[in-house]
Amino acid sequence: MQILPSFHDWFLAHRGEFDAVVFDIDGVLAAGGQKLPGAPEFLGGLRTLGVPFALLTNDGNHSVEEKAAFLNRHGFGLTPDEIVSCSDGLAEVAQERGLSGRLFFLVGDLGKPCFAEKAGLRGTRDLERLPECAGVIVGEEHYDWEKVVNGVINFFIRHPAAPLLVPNPDEYYPTKGGDIHVAAGGIARFIQRVLEVYGVRVEPVYMGKPFGPIFEHNHRLLEDRAGRKIPRGRVVMLGDSIASDIRGANDFGYRSALLLTGVTREMHLSAAAAKPDLIFRGF
Numbered sequence: 001m002q003i004l005p006s007f008h009d010w011f012l013a014h015r016g017e018f019d020a021v022v023f024d025i026d027g028v029l030a031a032g033g034q035k036l037p038g039a040p041e042f043l044g045g046l047r048t049l050g051v052p053f054a055l056l057t058n059d060g061n062h063s064v065e066e067k068a069a070f071l072n073r074h075g076f077g078l079t080p081d082e083i084v085s086c087s088d089g090l091a092e093v094a095q096e097r098g099l100s101g102r103l104f105f106l107v108g109d110l111g112k113p114c115f116a117e118k119a120g121l122r123g124t125r126d127l128e129r130l131p132e133c134a135g136v137i138v139g140e141e142h143y144d145w146e147k148v149v150n151g152v153i154n155f156f157i158r159h160p161a162a163p164l165l166v167p168n169p170d171e172y173y174p175t176k177g178g179d180i181h182v183a184a185g186g187i188a189r190f191i192q193r194v195l196e197v198y199g200v201r202v203e204p205v206y207m208g209k210p211f212g213p214i215f216e217h218n219h220r221l222l223e224d225r226a227g228r229k230i231p232r233g234r235v236v237m238l239g240d241s242i243a244s245d246i247r248g249a250n251d252f253g254y255r256s257a258l259l260l261t262g263v264t265r266e267m268h269l270s271a272a273a274a275k276p277d278l279i280f281r282g283f
Contacts, residue, residue: 001269007238007257007280008042019234020222021046021053022254024209025067025083027240027262029055032176035074036261038283043076052226053082056218056237058208058244060087060167060184061140063111084218086208087115087167090137092217093205094119097163104165105130105155107148107187108139115167127151135163138184138191138204149187153194160200164188169206170244174263209241210248219252238280240264247274259283 004010011018023029029039046053055078059067064080071078087110094100100120105127110116116123116137124133127147136152156162169185188204195202208214223230232253239245240262249256258264258276269279 001275001279003260003266003279003281005281006283007259008038008045008283010278010280011042011236015049015051017234018236018255019052019230020226021051022218022222022235022237022249023053023055024237024239024241024245024262025055025057025071026059027174028238028245028259029076030071030074031174031262035071035076036283040075040077042283043078052222052230054218054222054225055083056209056214057083058086058168058170058173058183059140060085060115060208061109061111063113063115064088066112081221084214084221085111085115085167086169086214087111087139088217089167089207089213090115090119090121090165092213093163093165093207094121099134099163102134103129103132105133105136105152106139107136107152108141108143108184110137110139110167130155131158133162135165137165137167138188140168140184141181145187149191153191153198156191156195156202157198157200160195160202164191164202164204165207166204167207169208169211170241172263174240180263209239209244210251212248212252215248215252215254236278242268242272242274242276246272246276250274250277 064083068080103122106123166188170183171186172180236255237249246256256276257278
């Protein structure tokens with residue numbers, strides 16, 4: 001498949017084909033704590049043209065308020081309601097399963113304000129309280145992996161029916177200098193695999209891309225913002241991950257555009273299970 005140089009130039013030439021644009025954040029708008037060249041200007045251009053857009057992120061350990069504040073320090077001019085996080089799905093899960101008010105063990109960070117508390121759940125990071133918990137929510141970063149993962153595995157051996165909630169399904173995410181960091185999905189699958197070998201079956205509940213609920217929620221918000229119905233085929237999603245962004249967009253019926261500025265490199269393209277409709281080197 002041809003790799004095009006500039007998403008901005010291509011989009012302007014094909015503007016009439018689209019009613020809205022959806023962006024991933026990390027690896028697309030920003031990477032390694034810095035904005036990517038051309039990203040703030042492109043979002044500003046969409047505002048000028050009156051094109052609805054949304055930011056869809058699997059970053060479940062920063063609240064939408066924190067995410068907007070970070071991006072705005074780099075000139076994006078966003079409001080929190082323009083961002084949809086995988087951790088927003090905790091509210092729907094809590095309601096569907098009657099979990100409101102229950103105590104959950106929190107693995108790592110879940111944003112400030114905390115997504116679990118916003119969803120009506122109570123949270124603890126105290127391993128001594130783990131036996132009291134109704135289940136486990138896997139966030140990101142800032143915890144002792146060895147102690148916490150071992151504690152969680154032994155919790156599920158004793159409580160195999162308890163829910164393992166995982167806002168971010170990703171195996172890893174990009175960090176500074178082109179390195180990667182193991183993400184919540186990678187931790188959850190490790191826990192699941194160890195339990196499976198031991199003889200205990202636990203199915204994580206994933207909420208973010210590529211799974212449908214986050215796309216459904218985001219599309220409703222897009223239509224509310226636009227004040228009209230938006231056909232899925234007239235939305236283009238720009239992402240850097242084939243496993244989450246491209247697969248999710250394809251499954252949902254969006255046009256998918258891959259940006260080679262994040263976790264996906266050219267060497268990954270030939271073996272990729274999901275194929276983007278378009279590929280770009282940058283904005």
